[in-house]
Amino acid sequence: MKKIEVLEEAARRVYNSVKHLPGTKESAGDFGRGAGGDISRRIDILAEKAVLDYLREIKFSCIVLGEECGRIEISDNPDGIVIMDAVDGSTNAVRGIPFSCCSLAFASGDRLSSVTDAVIIDLYNGDLYSASKGSGAFLNGNRITVHKETPLYFVVGLDLSGISPDSLQKLSPIISASNHIRHFGAVALELAIFSRGLVDLFVDLREKLRITDVAAGYLMVLEAGGLIVDRNSRPLDSDIGYEKKISFIAAANKKILDETIEKLGLRE
Amino acid sequence: MKKIEVLEEAARRVYNSVKHLPGTKESAGDFGRGAGGDISRRIDILAEKAVLDYLREIKFSCIVLGEECGRIEISDNPDGIVIMDAVDGSTNAVRGIPFSCCSLAFASGDRLSSVTDAVIIDLYNGDLYSASKGSGAFLNGNRITVHKETPLYFVVGLDLSGISPDSLQKLSPIISASNHIRHFGAVALELAIFSRGLVDLFVDLREKLRITDVAAGYLMVLEAGGLIVDRNSRPLDSDIGYEKKISFIAAANKKILDETIEKLGLRE
Numbered sequence: 001m002k003k004i005e006v007l008e009e010a011a012r013r014v015y016n017s018v019k020h021l022p023g024t025k026e027s028a029g030d031f032g033r034g035a036g037g038d039i040s041r042r043i044d045i046l047a048e049k050a051v052l053d054y055l056r057e058i059k060f061s062c063i064v065l066g067e068e069c070g071r072i073e074i075s076d077n078p079d080g081i082v083i084m085d086a087v088d089g090s091t092n093a094v095r096g097i098p099f100s101c102c103s104l105a106f107a108s109g110d111r112l113s114s115v116t117d118a119v120i121i122d123l124y125n126g127d128l129y130s131a132s133k134g135s136g137a138f139l140n141g142n143r144i145t146v147h148k149e150t151p152l153y154f155v156v157g158l159d160l161s162g163i164s165p166d167s168l169q170k171l172s173p174i175i176s177a178s179n180h181i182r183h184f185g186a187v188a189l190e191l192a193i194f195s196r197g198l199v200d201l202f203v204d205l206r207e208k209l210r211i212t213d214v215a216a217g218y219l220m221v222l223e224a225g226g227l228i229v230d231r232n233s234r235p236l237d238s239d240i241g242y243e244k245k246i247s248f249i250a251a252a253n254k255k256i257l258d259e260t261i262e263k264l265g266l267r268e
Numbered sequence: 269m270k271k272i273e274v275l276e277e278a279a280r281r282v283y284n285s286v287k288h289l290p291g292t293k294e295s296a297g298d299f300g301r302g303a304g305g306d307i308s309r310r311i312d313i314l315a316e317k318a319v320l321d322y323l324r325e326i327k328f329s330c331i332v333l334g335e336e337c338g339r340i341e342i343s344d345n346p347d348g349i350v351i352m353d354a355v356d357g358s359t360n361a362v363r364g365i366p367f368s369c370c371s372l373a374f375a376s377g378d379r380l381s382s383v384t385d386a387v388i389i390d391l392y393n394g395d396l397y398s399a400s401k402g403s404g405a406f407l408n409g410n411r412i413t414v415h416k417e418t419p420l421y422f423v424v425g426l427d428l429s430g431i432s433p434d435s436l437q438k439l440s441p442i443i444s445a446s447n448h449i450r451h452f453g454a455v456a457l458e459l460a461i462f463s464r465g466l467v468d469l470f471v472d473l474r475e476k477l478r479i480t481d482v483a484a485g486y487l488m489v490l491e492a493g494g495l496i497v498d499r500n501s502r503p504l505d506s507d508i509g510y511e512k513k514i515s516f517i518a519a520a521n522k523k524i525l526d527e528t529i530e531k532l533g534l535r536e
Contacts, residue, residue, distance in 0.1 A: 095420075159449075164442060
């Protein structure tokens, strides 16, 4: 069984386990702070359990790094790491806002750049996004790419939640110049819809994201033909670990990326 | 036939006319600038036509004020004005982002405060929101209210698209203090989901919205038990006309509203 198929099946099991929960009181039960530092909600715990149960069932050779559960060894001598945010957009899910997903990536090494497989499933409608290194990105089995042409409306995804006044001021040039700014509240799914061409630029420079938020979306963007760089405008990379805080700019093409770096004064 | 029933049927006709269009090239055909000043897209024109055809068919006693079509007299001696944004969130619809709606309000006079009936239909899933003055707000026939309790996660809706650096700086206190900021890109539908308690605070102080964007959402918020004020923290009101530019703060309760006004320094 290919690794991408394992991730896909795990994601489908999450969807089937929790799809009835978004917006219910049941989704929100408090399970204390997870490894990533946020409060774990019932929906988070059930979703992680679906993945862990499945990986154990098939004795998948891996370590899991989960947003809530932390580091769990599924097997000795693992082939790699499954990086899991079993529910990205827990706030949306708990409040009933229909935008949340399960994000799973497989890395053969200990760097973001060693991610070889990625799956993101939309927990509202079951849309399944997947990508394997060198093989492209897919939505429900159909090839997807970032938006290649100049779009009719240029849409910018931007996460500003809890940003410092200083950092906000630095983003002001792209905010003032953009007529269509969006933030849906689940970065992995936002990178997935970016990868299918619905959004042209996505910026998160808050230094708040964790590897679990970003790992699957990172490969999805690259395999869909997009670009993704760090706050120093270098190709995004990172150790795989909880302590790393990640910022990025994802752009549909080089022109958009260059203009954004210019506007933000990030050129070294 | 009650006015609310007329608006509901008109909204359903819009949904049935355009629900196949979001995300297609067909949706985006350019029909020049509409009365509100934006480019009219094929989806906008078809949606307006569905409303206008229906109102003429039943000889509804009204004038229509439409985002694209401008002022149209459906009958002599009209009973009031139908304020129409037949597709709110056209950018989302054209790009395929599943968040757009049709927004219809009926006003018996020439002020926002004379709006007596409001309907908002979600063009992605057909969810129908409706409100009549003094009778409450409903989603698919079930009573809805704003979120009354202190929420587990406090969610702030915020439109920053094209905001000036100065205005952005003024909003900095609520941006920095909010861990869950959202912007979905269709103000009427955002006020509808606010009215059913998914969002706690919604702020748009850009002075860019038109009466067509706001009329239905305004009544929805009030009938769902929420508060909505202008940039001077007075109850929101306005003439009904294209030239008016509207800013507002909608809050689920007085405490949230007072804290927001305080943070933004809007107390007179």
